[in-house]
Structures are given as C-alpha cells and as structure tokens.
Amino acid sequence: MRQRAAPAVESVDRAIRMLEVLGRHGSGASLDELATSLSLPKSSLHRTLAALRERGFATQREDGRYLLGPELLRIAFDFYDRLDVRVVLRPTLERLRGELNETIHLGVLDGADVVYVDKLEPTQPIALSSKVGGRNPAHCTAVGKALLAWAYPTTERLLTWAQEHAPLARPTDRTIDRPEALAREMARIRTDGFAKDMEESEAGVRCVAAPVFFGADGPVAAISISAPKGRLPATRMREVVDSLLREIAATPSTSQAAG
Amino acid sequence: MRQRAAPAVESVDRAIRMLEVLGRHGSGASLDELATSLSLPKSSLHRTLAALRERGFATQREDGRYLLGPELLRIAFDFYDRLDVRVVLRPTLERLRGELNETIHLGVLDGADVVYVDKLEPTQPIALSSKVGGRNPAHCTAVGKALLAWAYPTTERLLTWAQEHAPLARPTDRTIDRPEALAREMARIRTDGFAKDMEESEAGVRCVAAPVFFGADGPVAAISISAPKGRLPATRMREVVDSLLREIAATPSTSQAAG
DNA sequence: CCGATGCGTTCCGCGTTGCGGAACGCCGTT
DNA sequence: AACGGCGTTCCGCAACGCGGAACGCATCGG
Structure with missing residues (x-):
C-alpha cells in the first residue's frame, strides 16, 4: 500500500x-x-x-x-441483499458498448440458470433473441460459466452442483455437458479471469464474460459481450476481453474479494 | 431510539x-x-x-x-468467517453454568447435524455422553432445532432441508421425524424464541436452547441447557429459559438481525 | 439564447473538538 | 509489598473539523 x-x-x-x-x-x-x-x-x-x-x-x-x-x-x-447490480453497473455496460459496439449482457445465477438482468444492444443490426428477465442454462453460456467458476470455486463443489442439476442440457454439439470436462473448464476460467462461449449455447454465436465482485466471496453478477462468430475471431476476442476486464477493474467497488 | x-x-x-x-x-x-x-x-x-x-x-x-x-x-x-463463537460466548456459558449449575452446550449446524463446539459441566454429578466435537442429528436436539428454525425460516425451506436429509433418524419414540410435524414445531420455536427437547434425543434427558445471532441473517450458534428429566419439570424449565434468553440478550453483539 | 434550478464541490475563518502524554486503578504475579 | 500489564481517565494545547456561502456545471424552460 x-x-x-x-x-x-x-x-x-x-x-x-x-x-x-x-x-x-x-x-x-x-x-x-x-x-x-x-x-x-x-x-x-x-x-x-x-x-x-x-x-x-x-x-x-x-x-x-x-x-x-x-x-x-x-x-x-x-x-448486500438489496444491492441493485443493474443500477450500479449500468455505466460500465454503457462504456463497453461505446467501446465495442456489440451486445452486452448482465446476468446473475439462479440455481442451474443464468437470469439476464440487463442488456444493451449495439447500433449495428444483430439478431440475438435474449431478453432481460430471460434464462439460459448456466453451463453453456459465458455469463453462466463466469459465475459458476467463482460461486463453486472447487472441483468438488462444482461436481456437486452438476449432479444436483443433471442431466445438463446440450443445445449445440460444442456444449460442455460432461461434469468432469466442465470442472476442468472452470479451473481454466479461474486462472484466466474470464470465460468464453464458443458456440456452446447457440450455433454461430461467441461470447466472453467476466464476473463482478463486490467485497463478498462470491460474484454478484457477470458481464458478457456477444457477437456472431465472424465478428469475434481469436484476435479480436483477446482485445474484447482486455476491454472487459479493464472496464470492470475501473468500476468503483468491484474489487475481487480476498481468497 | x-x-x-x-x-x-x-x-x-x-x-x-x-x-x-x-x-x-x-x-x-x-x-x-x-x-x-x-x-x-x-x-x-x-x-x-x-x-x-x-x-x-x-x-x-x-x-x-x-x-x-x-x-x-x-x-x-x-x-464473519473467522468469528470465533467459542471465545466470544465463553463468558456467557460460564455465567449460565454459575446461575443454573447444569450442563451447557454450544453448537453449530453442519448439514443435517449439530456439532458441539463447547461444553461446560455442572458441579453436580451427571452422565451426559456428549463431547466437544461430537455430533447429533439436528432435528432431535434443542440446539439443532433452535438453529434449524432460523437457518430455514420458512416451512417451505425447512421441508426442502428435511427432504435432502431424509430419512430423519428416530432415536427415541418422542423424536419428531415427520417433516410436516417438524415444520410446525419450527414455526412454534420462532414464535417462542427458544427450542425444547423433551426426551427426543435421549430417554430421560430434557433440554432447552436458544440461537445466538451476530448481525447476520442466520444464527451463528445456539446455546443449550440439558438436565435429567427429574431436574427439569415444567416450572423450572420456564425459569431456565428465562435465564438463557436474558444472558444471551446481555451478551454484547448478539442482537437479533432485522427481518 | 439566457436565466432558473438542482446537483455535487470548494473555500475559508471561527472555535469547538479531537489529540496524546501522563497519571490512575485494577488486577494477577513474583 | 513491589511489580508489570492491562484498560481507563484526565486535561491543556492547538489542530482539525465545522458549516455558511459561493462556485461550476449540468439540465430545463421560456
């Protein structure tokens, strides 16, 4: 200090x-x-x-x-109970959209699902069916994986979660639905600090997401950026992740909790 | 104020x-x-x-x-994570033993069990087999019921808990093992502010217990007083409960959390 | 276009309030 | 009986916090 x-x-x-x-x-x-x-x-x-x-x-x-x-x-x-993540993170989402001009989602975990609590659309036309209030299985979306990785921060706890919610849906043939593979993916996400979704939820759509903390142990929400595969090749993906992590770090009060 | x-x-x-x-x-x-x-x-x-x-x-x-x-x-x-309930509540337990000269237990919840983290024996001889570090099914002990009543504060959540840990053990024929009956008992405990154990765990032994809060929603521990049935008739039971609740209230920092 | 309004922010002089060294009282120990 | 270690109290000095007033910057409406 x-x-x-x-x-x-x-x-x-x-x-x-x-x-x-x-x-x-x-x-x-x-x-x-x-x-x-x-x-x-x-x-x-x-x-x-x-x-x-x-x-x-x-x-x-x-x-x-x-x-x-x-x-x-x-x-x-x-x-902590009454914290309104939507209000708190709105400016961050807006900065991200301004920077990247892609679809931005804000989601929280609810059992086996992610619930989207906010969404910003890019100016360029794009067909993404998600809605605020909508749901998706957590294990096949970037937001969901970012949340799971830190909400169940050990392989053991993740496997328990997977068992409770078995069988895991498999919306595309790239979905990671085997618990052991999912656990390995989570470990990778914790190391990297962000999650990817490589067409695991919807064919042709890629996302990246990172969790937002608020002093507590677990993440309170996660922010994702989604785009058609063609607009998110590996190189741009890296840039987008950088923007995402930078904006989250720049948001007051989202410091990662101490282990 | x-x-x-x-x-x-x-x-x-x-x-x-x-x-x-x-x-x-x-x-x-x-x-x-x-x-x-x-x-x-x-x-x-x-x-x-x-x-x-x-x-x-x-x-x-x-x-x-x-x-x-x-x-x-x-x-x-x-x-909250590193709060040492044993150290914080030791003086309260000692005052209670001084007042009542009965066995005092301090317990926390761990899944379906209570774990005893502290125990004070009375000067009068008494055979109670419990040990610090020992376990008992939560639903048939006073400490366990006091904790369950506030850790799962609605009938619905209690029934879920009961379902997850079914079947509930039945060490004596007074044990309340039917989930619906247990849920009613919990509602009564929340109203009264304390729990009783009328030979539900061990024949001939009665207990009373009350939860200890520490600013958070759920109780961090519960304190119980145990005695052979003969030393805890209805009249003395009432006095003992009064002492228990008074001493807990007198302990700094054990205020009940706001709903 | 310009004044009004409603924000958060800055300034600055007054005197109250927080500061800390020193002394105190109460234990157990030696 | 003297000691050491603890939380607590006292008190005089001046630093620091206080709040009224003014500012800067938006947004709004005539």
Missing part, C-alpha cells in the same frame, strides 16, 4: 483502520495490540473505540478485548 | 450514521438525500464521505450518487 495523502477527516480515517484490524481478529484484539499495529496512542484508540461501540460497530468482551460489532455486519449483509 | 448522549467522537459518529443510511439504499443515495435524512449540511457530509471513499467504505457512481463501499463488505464477510 503506497503512501497516502492526508485523509479528509483524520478521526474517521483512524476509525476505519481500527475496523480493518478488528476484522482480522476473529476472537478479539486487545487495546495494546491495536496500539502497536496502528501506531496510535492508547488514549486516542480508546476514545475512538468508544464512539464505535456506541453505534455497535465494535463491542468489548468482559476481559477487555475488542471485537467488530454486530451493527457493522448487519449493515453489510443488509446492503 | 432514545436520545443519545454526546458521542465520544462526533465525526466518527456521523460517519457511522452515514453508513447506516447508505446501507439502506441498494442503488445509492444522493448527497441531498443524505443531507435531509441526517440533518447535516452538505459540506460536512461531503468531507466525511471523502474520508469514507478513501478507504473504500463508500463509493460514488458517475452520476454522483453514493453507495456503500466494497471494503466495508469485505471486512464484514471476512470477520
């Missing part, structure tokens, strides 16, 4: 740094531990911790150790 | 109130909305929001609206 300019409000900045340290201690941190790890005098810590305690952002065990408070968790879980 | 004394650190207190409001707006809040709902001048809000943004506790969409930031979510989810 690089040197930081003077914070806008020093006391708030300190409070946040305290919360970060408290979050790393599942069984509480002592005042002294906080003092050394933050290089702050105990009296200052004590005062700020009192403010955090008043609002339930910190609690204190009877032996004195401080813990992160339930109110912070409540706010975070609550917000 | 009653009138609050002067906060220990005003700027920190304000920052937290801002986070609380931001958490309620899944698609962002404008500066003006924050200003009116917090009765603060825009310039003050702006300054504090800048501090929050610097640490990722808030973000701003390109149209100006402010959102809760990913860093707050990250810290909360992270802490």
Whole structure:
C-alpha cells in the first residue's frame, strides 16, 4: 500500500483502520495490540473505540478485548441483499458498448440458470433473441460459466452442483455437458479471469464474460459481450476481453474479494 | 431510539450514521438525500464521505450518487468467517453454568447435524455422553432445532432441508421425524424464541436452547441447557429459559438481525 | 439564447473538538 | 509489598473539523 495523502477527516480515517484490524481478529484484539499495529496512542484508540461501540460497530468482551460489532455486519449483509447490480453497473455496460459496439449482457445465477438482468444492444443490426428477465442454462453460456467458476470455486463443489442439476442440457454439439470436462473448464476460467462461449449455447454465436465482485466471496453478477462468430475471431476476442476486464477493474467497488 | 448522549467522537459518529443510511439504499443515495435524512449540511457530509471513499467504505457512481463501499463488505464477510463463537460466548456459558449449575452446550449446524463446539459441566454429578466435537442429528436436539428454525425460516425451506436429509433418524419414540410435524414445531420455536427437547434425543434427558445471532441473517450458534428429566419439570424449565434468553440478550453483539 | 434550478464541490475563518502524554486503578504475579 | 500489564481517565494545547456561502456545471424552460 503506497503512501497516502492526508485523509479528509483524520478521526474517521483512524476509525476505519481500527475496523480493518478488528476484522482480522476473529476472537478479539486487545487495546495494546491495536496500539502497536496502528501506531496510535492508547488514549486516542480508546476514545475512538468508544464512539464505535456506541453505534455497535465494535463491542468489548468482559476481559477487555475488542471485537467488530454486530451493527457493522448487519449493515453489510443488509446492503448486500438489496444491492441493485443493474443500477450500479449500468455505466460500465454503457462504456463497453461505446467501446465495442456489440451486445452486452448482465446476468446473475439462479440455481442451474443464468437470469439476464440487463442488456444493451449495439447500433449495428444483430439478431440475438435474449431478453432481460430471460434464462439460459448456466453451463453453456459465458455469463453462466463466469459465475459458476467463482460461486463453486472447487472441483468438488462444482461436481456437486452438476449432479444436483443433471442431466445438463446440450443445445449445440460444442456444449460442455460432461461434469468432469466442465470442472476442468472452470479451473481454466479461474486462472484466466474470464470465460468464453464458443458456440456452446447457440450455433454461430461467441461470447466472453467476466464476473463482478463486490467485497463478498462470491460474484454478484457477470458481464458478457456477444457477437456472431465472424465478428469475434481469436484476435479480436483477446482485445474484447482486455476491454472487459479493464472496464470492470475501473468500476468503483468491484474489487475481487480476498481468497 | 432514545436520545443519545454526546458521542465520544462526533465525526466518527456521523460517519457511522452515514453508513447506516447508505446501507439502506441498494442503488445509492444522493448527497441531498443524505443531507435531509441526517440533518447535516452538505459540506460536512461531503468531507466525511471523502474520508469514507478513501478507504473504500463508500463509493460514488458517475452520476454522483453514493453507495456503500466494497471494503466495508469485505471486512464484514471476512470477520464473519473467522468469528470465533467459542471465545466470544465463553463468558456467557460460564455465567449460565454459575446461575443454573447444569450442563451447557454450544453448537453449530453442519448439514443435517449439530456439532458441539463447547461444553461446560455442572458441579453436580451427571452422565451426559456428549463431547466437544461430537455430533447429533439436528432435528432431535434443542440446539439443532433452535438453529434449524432460523437457518430455514420458512416451512417451505425447512421441508426442502428435511427432504435432502431424509430419512430423519428416530432415536427415541418422542423424536419428531415427520417433516410436516417438524415444520410446525419450527414455526412454534420462532414464535417462542427458544427450542425444547423433551426426551427426543435421549430417554430421560430434557433440554432447552436458544440461537445466538451476530448481525447476520442466520444464527451463528445456539446455546443449550440439558438436565435429567427429574431436574427439569415444567416450572423450572420456564425459569431456565428465562435465564438463557436474558444472558444471551446481555451478551454484547448478539442482537437479533432485522427481518 | 439566457436565466432558473438542482446537483455535487470548494473555500475559508471561527472555535469547538479531537489529540496524546501522563497519571490512575485494577488486577494477577513474583 | 513491589511489580508489570492491562484498560481507563484526565486535561491543556492547538489542530482539525465545522458549516455558511459561493462556485461550476449540468439540465430545463421560456
């Protein structure tokens, strides 16, 4: 972490740094531990911790150790539930369409399916039948695979998912429907950071997709770019993936969660 | 919410109130909305929001609206993962044993089972075979039922759980193993706020249990009190439940999550 | 075309409020 | 009885946060 300019409000900045340290201690941190790890005098810590305690952002065990408070968790879980990905990611989708002029989808996972929650069409004519609110089997679309890869981040968990939703549909002869092959594909996707769909869902259509995180472990949504095969040869595909990953990284608040 | 004394650190207190409001707006809040709902001048809000943004506790969409930031979510989810319920609840368990002098268990849910993560024995001699690390089917123990009732808070979801783990074991002839009866029992438990085990797991043994929350939707653990039937007649059972609920309520950070 | 409106943002002087060194009180230990 | 380690309290200094007012930039409507 690089040197930081003077914070806008020093006391708030300190409070946040305290919360970060408290979050790393599942069984509480002592005042002294906080003092050394933050290089702050105990009296200052004590005062700020009192403010955090008043609002339930910190609690204190009877032996004195401080813990992160339930109110912070409540706010975070609550917000995560009502987070409107569509509203938050709209600008990113629009930038992508401006850059690439292709069809952009935003999807979330629902059981064995992807549900499309937003869609932007390119200016050039294109026939893609998908609709906002529409569904597709997750394992044969780029959006779905991008979501599955991180929602079920181990081979074992993915195989369980596949088993629960067997048999997997096979809309084209390029669809990856064998669980073991799918698991290998997922591992590759996690390594690369994005998913491809090489006519696995619809003949003649290729897509690339990448997940969007929001501080939590699992992805909240994935963004894809779809185009007829002819407009997405290997070279352009690489450029499109670069744009996609760059735009997601540039979107505030989509940082990948720590392992 | 009653009138609050002067906060220990005003700027920190304000920052937290801002986070609380931001958490309620899944698609962002404008500066003006924050200003009116917090009765603060825009310039003050702006300054504090800048501090929050610097640490990722808030973000701003390109149209100006402010959102809760990913860093707050990250810290909360992270802490939730590593929260050591055993350490946090030890003092509560000890107070309960001091008050009641009976066997106290702390358990968490793992699939169809409860796993005991802590246990305190009374001074009076008693033969209870349970061990820390040991397991029991969830549906026939008080700890398990207290956890199930809130982990699967609707009849529908409970029936799904029951179906996945069918057939349910029936260690005594008082065990509730019919899914529909179990679902009714869960509804009753949610209404009462605690669970009973009337020799449903072991003949001659009664228990009462209540869940412990920590800001999240689901319970993180449940605490139970077990005793031979003869020491837990209806009248004492009521007193014991009162002690249990009172001690849990008195434990910092175990507030029930908002629906 | 230009004034009105509604945003977020910046400025700046006042004085309140947060700051931290030092001292305190309460344990267990030696 | 003296010690060390802990959270807590005190208090004087001045830094820092405060908020009213002004700004810049859109969009809208006459």
